[in-house]
Amino acid sequence: xxxxxxxxxxxxxPLFSQAVLLKDLRRLSAHGGARCLQARRHFGVSRCLTAKVxxxxxxREKVEIPGLEMVTYGERMHYVxxxxxPTYPPWEKDYKDPRHYKAPPTHEMPLYKEKPxxxxxxxxxxxxxxxxxxxxxxTKLISGLPPQLLSLAEDPANxxxxxxxxxxxxxxxxxxxxxxxxxxxxxxxxxxxxxxLLHLCATLQPSHPAIGRRILAENYSLAATWKRGEDLFQIxxxxxxxxxxxDPLPEVSGKQEVGDTADHVLETFYPVSPTxxxxxxxxxxxxxxxxxxxxxxxxxxxxxxxxxxxxDARCKLRPEQFxxxxxxxxxxxxxxxxxxxYGSEPQRVLDRxxxxxxxxxxxxxxxxxxxxxxxxxxxxxxxxxxQLWLDExxxxxxFAKVRPLIKKKQVKVPAGLAGYKPxxxxxxxxxxxxGAV
Amino acid sequence: xxxxxxxxxxxxxxxxxxxxxxxVHTEAAVKEPAYPPIxxxxxxxxxxxRRRQVEEQVQKICASSVEEKLSLITRIQRKKFVVYPQTFAxxxxxxxxHFTKTAYIPGLPEKFTLDxxxxxxxxxxxxxxxAAAQTTVxxxxxxxxxxIRSLVTRVILQEHWHMKKHKPFLFREQEQMVAPLLRNxxxxxxxxxxxxxxxxxxxxxxxxxxxxxxxxRGERIIPKxxxxxxxxxxxxQIDDHPHSQIRITQQLPQFTTLEASYTAEVPEVTLAPNLxxxxxxxxxxxxxxxxxxxxPACYGHTQFHLVPDQYHRDRMARQQKSDQVEVxxxxxxxxxLFAWTGAQAMYQGFWxxxxxxxxxxxxxxxxxxxxxSFFCYQLNTVALSVETDTNxxxxxxxxxxxxxxxxxxxxxxxxxxxxxxxxxxLVQFLTNQP
Numbered sequence: 001x002x003x004x005x006x007x008x009x010x011x012x013x014p015l016f017s018q019a020v021l022l023k024d025l026r027r028l029s030a031h032g033g034a035r036c037l038q039a040r041r042h043f044g045v046s047r048c049l050t051a052k053v054x055x056x057x058x059x060r061e062k063v064e065i066p067g068l069e070m071v072t073y074g075e076r077m078h079y080v081x082x083x084x085x086p087t088y089p090p091w092e093k094d095y096k097d098p099r100h101y102k103a104p105p106t107h108e109m110p111l112y113k114e115k116p117x118x119x120x121x122x123x124x125x126x127x128x129x130x131x132x133x134x135x136x137x138x139t140k141l142i143s144g145l146p147p148q149l150l151s152l153a154e155d156p157a158n159x160x161x162x163x164x165x166x167x168x169x170x171x172x173x174x175x176x177x178x179x180x181x182x183x184x185x186x187x188x189x190x191x192x193x194x195x196x197l198l199h200l201c202a203t204l205q206p207s208h209p210a211i212g213r214r215i216l217a218e219n220y221s222l223a224a225t226w227k228r229g230e231d232l233f234q235i236x237x238x239x240x241x242x243x244x245x246x247d248p249l250p251e252v253s254g255k256q257e258v259g260d261t262a263d264h265v266l267e268t269f270y271p272v273s274p275t276x277x278x279x280x281x282x283x284x285x286x287x288x289x290x291x292x293x294x295x296x297x298x299x300x301x302x303x304x305x306x307x308x309x310x311x312d313a314r315c316k317l318r319p320e321q322f323x324x325x326x327x328x329x330x331x332x333x334x335x336x337x338x339x340x341x342y343g344s345e346p347q348r349v350l351d352r353x354x355x356x357x358x359x360x361x362x363x364x365x366x367x368x369x370x371x372x373x374x375x376x377x378x379x380x381x382x383x384x385x386x387q388l389w390l391d392e393x394x395x396x397x398x399f400a401k402v403r404p405l406i407k408k409k410q411v412k413v414p415a416g417l418a419g420y421k422p423x424x425x426x427x428x429x430x431x432x433x434x435g436a437v
Numbered sequence: 438x439x440x441x442x443x444x445x446x447x448x449x450x451x452x453x454x455x456x457x458x459x460x461v462h463t464e465a466a467v468k469e470p471a472y473p474p475i476x477x478x479x480x481x482x483x484x485x486x487r488r489r490q491v492e493e494q495v496q497k498i499c500a501s502s503v504e505e506k507l508s509l510i511t512r513i514q515r516k517k518f519v520v521y522p523q524t525f526a527x528x529x530x531x532x533x534x535h536f537t538k539t540a541y542i543p544g545l546p547e548k549f550t551l552d553x554x555x556x557x558x559x560x561x562x563x564x565x566x567x568a569a570a571q572t573t574v575x576x577x578x579x580x581x582x583x584x585i586r587s588l589v590t591r592v593i594l595q596e597h598w599h600m601k602k603h604k605p606f607l608f609r610e611q612e613q614m615v616a617p618l619l620r621n622x623x624x625x626x627x628x629x630x631x632x633x634x635x636x637x638x639x640x641x642x643x644x645x646x647x648x649x650x651x652x653x654r655g656e657r658i659i660p661k662x663x664x665x666x667x668x669x670x671x672x673x674q675i676d677d678h679p680h681s682q683i684r685i686t687q688q689l690p691q692f693t694t695l696e697a698s699y700t701a702e703v704p705e706v707t708l709a710p711n712l713x714x715x716x717x718x719x720x721x722x723x724x725x726x727x728x729x730x731x732x733p734a735c736y737g738h739t740q741f742h743l744v745p746d747q748y749h750r751d752r753m754a755r756q757q758k759s760d761q762v763e764v765x766x767x768x769x770x771x772x773x774l775f776a777w778t779g780a781q782a783m784y785q786g787f788w789x790x791x792x793x794x795x796x797x798x799x800x801x802x803x804x805x806x807x808x809x810s811f812f813c814y815q816l817n818t819v820a821l822s823v824e825t826d827t828n829x830x831x832x833x834x835x836x837x838x839x840x841x842x843x844x845x846x847x848x849x850x851x852x853x854x855x856x857x858x859x860x861x862x863l864v865q866f867l868t869n870q871p
Binding site: 166169172173176177178179180191192195196199202203205206211212215216217218219220221290292293294296297298299 | 584588591592594595598599600601602613617620621624625628629631632637638639641642643644646647649721723725728729731732733850
């Protein structure tokens with residue numbers, strides 16, 4: 001019986017130890033970190049794997065005696081025990097092979113600079129959110145939209161016929177009717193909703209012909225540079241949908257208010273540095289200022305930026321960080337335009353402040369933003385500041401459910417669209433029509 | 438003995454006259470049938486029972502609401518041929534015409550005056566006064582047309598000249614360069630022409646929608662398996678993803694009458710569909726116009742399609758398939774429009790056994806950025822399966838153009854060789870209204 005048991009155990013042992021092997025390997029590699037599963041071969045099946053690994057022996061130090069020629073097996077073309085390993089001079093290709101290119105180290109690159117530059121790109125998640133964006137762009141925040149836009153929203157001449165019904169149809173199309181399945185995914189419905197709302201707003205073109213002087217641009221790359229205190233900042237990246245216009249947006253606040261902002265003190269958040277979460281680079285081009293388009297573009301003025309939360313699958317921003325991104329890129333567009341008009345020298349007060357708007361959405365919540373660039377002199381904390389009107393977390397509707405929410409045999413939320421708020425679309429339309437009325 | 442006696446008195450030969458004759462000027466009393474009608478059984482294992490089951494199912498579908506009709510028709514999943522609108526198969530348009538019972542008519546209906554100045558070479562041959570008169574579209578004055586022309590120029594220049602872009606990756610060129618151009622063109626033209634076409638004011642513009650259609654056509658005898666020897670209808674499914682489409686709340690008027698399609702010719706293909714090549718799969722049968730049933734914009738206006746990189750004419754020329762370029766465009770227009778109009782008809786309750794009472798009409802524009810082809814489709818019949826098709830003289834109609842060049846090239850910030858005829862056709866397509 002014993003030899004049979006032993007035989008059973010022996011046959012069972014490899015299987016058992018294979019499982020143990022794999023489990024231990026997985027545990028070890030997870031614990032150890034970077035080592036892959038195949039790094040160490042284990043031929044012994046009965047030994048334990050969690051024992052302390054002996055340290056790798058240091059290779060023998062090769063002693064170079066000048067004048068002494070080592071006898072190598074290089075000429076013999078095969079290994080010979082006792083002879084030294086031949087060393088050859090390093091060979092570099094004399095032609096350029098794009099598939100095998102080794103970049104030089106950072107400090108040897110032609111654009112290397114000692115002074116670092118802090119870059120804000122489309123995947124930056126700023127820790128302090130809007131406060132950090134305000135400090136970086138030297139801006140004063142005013143919550144709520146400016147009164148001109150609110151009055152524009154309430155004006156009946158600027159409304160679409162059957163507005164409520166059509167907006168509700170647009171929401172239902174985006175949330176329910178756009179797919180053969182039960183409900184479309186979040187990314188799809190937020191995209192469809194934005195385009196449906198834009199289409200609705202654009203149907204006002206027969207009565208407001210200035211809307212025809214606009215065009216949408218997607219996947220354009222923005223670049224702008226500015227100095228703040230001692231540090232150099234740049235903003236770069238493809239950020240969202242841009243509505244470009246042939247005519248500039250009118251100013252939102254007059255010269256008096258602009259002058260009053262000089263008294264405002266920017267909010268700091270010591271001990272957190274304002275450059276936190278920004279990408280620090282030593283290799284950069286100085287003074288890049290590009291709105292994404294060449295000269296002679298018939299639509300040079302940025303009108304509205306549309307940001308979608310689900311646009312980048314790799315980068316999920318929380319609401320505060322999303323708003324900060326909106327602020328930074330609106331500022332970036334305005335700054336690029338200001339540099340184009342007034343040159344790269346910092347200007348204390350711009351004669352004509354540049355206004356850019358932004359709308360951000362995740363399919364249900366909307367953030368509205370109006371930015372006015374009053375100064376490009378951002379190095380000091382004093383002087384005229386830029387202005388920002390922000391209306392955050394405005395819901396367009398409360399619930400859009402395919403199946404009703406029933407708790408304890410009572411319908412809490414009915415199926416379909418519930419809690420529609422018409423004011424949100426009026427604000428959206430007002431931002432769209434701003435400058436075209 | 439008693440059985441053989443004659444009984445003359447019981448059966449007199451001369452019965453009293455006039456008894457059997459009915460009185461005149463009265464109707465026969467309607468007799469209620471004493472027994473229910475004699476119909477074949479429903480559950481027996483016989484051919485007549487199977488026939489009766491099919492009839493009962495057809496009547497059940499006819500009697501239900503549109504949603505239930507769609508779900509009953511698409512309920513059972515079976516192996517079906519998946520028809521791809523953009524296909525590499527050779528001479529796909531003839532096959533697809535046979536599957537969808539469509540006749541191809543080169544050129545466009547009389548509604549859309551095709552501008553004779555297709556190429557710049559022909560322009561010199563044309564005399565100048567008729568050429569100048571034909572650049573205007575009925576209903577749109579010269580100024581508005583000039584505005585539209587400049588809009589088209591600016592859209593082309595934005596994508597090709599003004600916007601700074603990286604060099605496109607392999608097979609991503611159309612997506613990077615042409616898709617935004619087409620989107621801006623569609624939105625720009627729709628919103629500018631909304632003034633002239635009030636339908637567009639209430640329209641719904643979909644970007645990257647989905648269009649599906651499921652139908653049956655033809656039969657085959659199952660060659661092998663436990664159902665060998667039996668007849669099986671061939672099922673088809675189209676899953677199309679146009680670049681964009683415009684859906685409207687009212688139906689477009691027909692191009693020709695239903696009866697005019699009786700004389701049209703549809704090519705017959707006697708070979709089995711899988712020789713095309715066409716492959717069978719089994720998954721959800723979908724019938725979808727781009728939005729579900731409750732959407733008010735349930736009729737179609739225009740679809741826009743983008744030619745993918747794999748079927749770009751330069752690549753086809755390198756593979757010595759230049760003759761297939763037009764075939765590809767026709768097949769694409771045919772299947773996409775058939776699926777769209779078919780789905781629209783089914784949303785109105787018409788199906789295989791209840792044929793359409795009015796024709797369904799839609800349009801499509803297929804482009805690769807520089808070359809544009811225009812197609813118009815009129816759906817006259819949805820009854821394509823074997824039972825309903827034998828006595829059906831109606832045929833579906835497809836009108837289409839060859840590919841026309843919109844512009845020659847973009848050089849130094851200007852568009853060289855902009856073709857007004859193509860812009861005119863685009864405008865005519867978008868201002869089509871009842």
